[in-house]
Amino acid sequence: MLADYHVHSGFSDDSSYPLRQVALDAERLNLDEVCFTEHVDYGVKPEWNQPDTARFEDGRPVTNCPYIPYLDELGRVRDELEGRVTVRAGLELGVQTTTIRENHALACCLGDRLDFVICSVHQVGDLEFWNGAFQEGRTQEEIHRAYYEELLGVVECFRDYSVLGHLDLIRRYDPFARETGPYPFGRVRDLVAEILRRVIEDGKGIEVNTSGIRYGLGDFQPAREVLELYRDLGGTVVTVGSDSHRPEHLGSYLRRAYRELEGLGFAGVWTFSRGAGTLVRF
Numbered sequence: 001m002l003a004d005y006h007v008h009s010g011f012s013d014d015s016s017y018p019l020r021q022v023a024l025d026a027e028r029l030n031l032d033e034v035c036f037t038e039h040v041d042y043g044v045k046p047e048w049n050q051p052d053t054a055r056f057e058d059g060r061p062v063t064n065c066p067y068i069p070y071l072d073e074l075g076r077v078r079d080e081l082e083g084r085v086t087v088r089a090g091l092e093l094g095v096q097t098t099t100i101r102e103n104h105a106l107a108c109c110l111g112d113r114l115d116f117v118i119c120s121v122h123q124v125g126d127l128e129f130w131n132g133a134f135q136e137g138r139t140q141e142e143i144h145r146a147y148y149e150e151l152l153g154v155v156e157c158f159r160d161y162s163v164l165g166h167l168d169l170i171r172r173y174d175p176f177a178r179e180t181g182p183y184p185f186g187r188v189r190d191l192v193a194e195i196l197r198r199v200i201e202d203g204k205g206i207e208v209n210t211s212g213i214r215y216g217l218g219d220f221q222p223a224r225e226v227l228e229l230y231r232d233l234g235g236t237v238v239t240v241g242s243d244s245h246r247p248e249h250l251g252s253y254l255r256r257a258y259r260e261l262e263g264l265g266f267a268g269v270w271t272f273s274r275g276a277g278t279l280v281r282f
């Protein structure tokens, strides 16, 4: 069984890969399931039907996923490819402690039109990691602590998700790592354990995001030590996704992630339908 549970299409602001083509390519790659997880980042992007306040990139407004056109198109593609590849509807919510209300309202509004929701932290205080605004003026320790404290604040109040996305994302955006090496996991271990305990208590899961290999981090996100900690705390719910935005990313390193999870003692990976998870054993 191969299921890519983190896939972006042209319905995300940072991809131009047509959704139908992604699904056709997933079939060609012999994936059994593809779950679309389009971007929503309240606080830094306006809604798709209010693009007048958006900044423009490459001639198009940067907005949240256009939910309704997205779900309508996905429904058509799902019907067309039925019996060939399973197509699931998801979102990747970039949640901040300051935007929990909007994210909750969206999840309620879309209800069971969504199969799966990834909760990620992509920005803190509306300052983005990808452009360095969040890191500006902070030490390495401050960057890492602020990231995990934000994530903890989010999981303490937010329940409308299936799994946490790329839990140690900040490793990818640590400007100090090149000179001083990666920030030692031991210094944030307690914070990460507190986050994971809450995830387990709430019946949620985490994802293994394979893009860390593409980005040269030498490991998945989260890294093996986080997966071990999650397992030791009793965590069992894990999805695997490529975080694909382009054809060459789709389905990448899924098998490698399954092997690592199996080696760590996880029973299988999970798939989701209308928010309900199913374990698919290795």
Ligand SMILES: [Zn+2]
Pocket (backbone or CB within 6 Å): 092, 120, 122, 165, 166
């Ligand atoms: Zn993400």
Ligand SMILES: [Zn+2]
Pocket (backbone or CB within 6 Å): 006, 008, 092, 243
């Ligand atoms: Zn993503």
